[in-house]
Amino acid sequence: MILEVKEVSKQFGGLKALSDVAFELPEGQILGLIGPNGAGKTTLFNVINGVFTPEQGRVIFRGEDVTGRTSYEMARRGLSRAHQVVRPLTDLTVRENVMVGACFGRERLGLRAAARKADEALTRVGLIDRSDQPAGNLNVAQKKRLEMARALAAQPYLILLDEVLAGLNPSEITSMMATVRAIRDEGVTILMIEHVMQAIMSISDRLLVLDYGTLIAAGPPKEVANNPQVIEAYLGDPKLTAKLMAE
Numbered sequence: 001m002i003l004e005v006k007e008v009s010k011q012f013g014g015l016k017a018l019s020d021v022a023f024e025l026p027e028g029q030i031l032g033l034i035g036p037n038g039a040g041k042t043t044l045f046n047v048i049n050g051v052f053t054p055e056q057g058r059v060i061f062r063g064e065d066v067t068g069r070t071s072y073e074m075a076r077r078g079l080s081r082a083h084q085v086v087r088p089l090t091d092l093t094v095r096e097n098v099m100v101g102a103c104f105g106r107e108r109l110g111l112r113a114a115a116r117k118a119d120e121a122l123t124r125v126g127l128i129d130r131s132d133q134p135a136g137n138l139n140v141a142q143k144k145r146l147e148m149a150r151a152l153a154a155q156p157y158l159i160l161l162d163e164v165l166a167g168l169n170p171s172e173i174t175s176m177m178a179t180v181r182a183i184r185d186e187g188v189t190i191l192m193i194e195h196v197m198q199a200i201m202s203i204s205d206r207l208l209v210l211d212y213g214t215l216i217a218a219g220p221p222k223e224v225a226n227n228p229q230v231i232e233a234y235l236g237d238p239k240l241t242a243k244l245m246a247e
């Protein structure tokens with residue numbers, strides 16, 4: 001297992017954002033994480049990559065107990081993340097933004113090697129022709145790709161993708177999905193949060209469902225989509241329920 005999350009709980013004041021969350025992720029798979037808004041998905045990512053230390057539970061990455069390690073330490077160990085809210089350094093170029101990932105990644109590259117690694121990552125996400133532009137000039141879809149490239153340039157074993165399809169049009173979604181599959185095919189394990197149901201259903205080997213901080217289902221996408229508890233969790237949102245049922 002590349003990642004083991006053991007009975008993790010995280011509280012914000014009186015709010016239990018995560019309660020006894022436990023799952024395992026085998027190397028080389030794509031694990032999808034779904035759940036209604038506010039379910040705790042991003043919080044789980046924050047616990048896994050060291051933004052928050054959980055009050056209870058452990059995070060084991062590549063056999064090592066990494067609970068309480070910082071994000072920086074996690075990046076060095078080979079875990080990187082594409083954030084839900086993308087905030088590039090707008091005055092730096094696209095390449096310079098991606099170089100940051102390489103410099104603080106698994107191999108802590110120097111500037112020259114980081115620039116090469118950045119161009120490699122930008123080519124993979126289809127953004128190489130923008131590499132000399134200020135990052136602030138990019139549109140939403142391009143900023144998502146930049147975020148992916150920054151995470152990839154760190155040469156991760158495991159990458160956490162937080163809603164990389166949000167705000168993209170159907171053709172941009174198709175192309176981003178192809179990129180995600182290609183990254184997996186190159187041996188990177190993927191844990192991804194997504195609200196675009198059809199996409200996450202088709203791309204995931206397994207799915208986890210969070211609802212009010214509790215894992216209510218885990219399994220192959222088809223099985224999870226037919227789980228009555230999952231359907232109920234989505235009933236508050238008729239659009240999401242309809243999408244889920246349509247699968």
Ligand SMILES: Nc1ncnc2c1ncn2[C@@H]1O[C@H](COP(=O)(O)OP(=O)(O)OP(=O)(O)O)[C@@H](O)[C@H]1O
Binds near residue numbers: 012015038041042
């Ligand atoms: N830093 C924080 N301080 C206080 N409360 C927080 C903090 N981060 C998240 N929360 C709360 O924890 C709960 C889970 O939030 P989280 O962002 O993990 O949800 P999510 O599943 O990612 O939702 P979305 O689909 O909208 O991104 C929410 O009620 C949120 O308001």
Ligand SMILES: [Mg+2]
Binds near residue numbers: 041042043
């Ligand atoms: Mg979130």
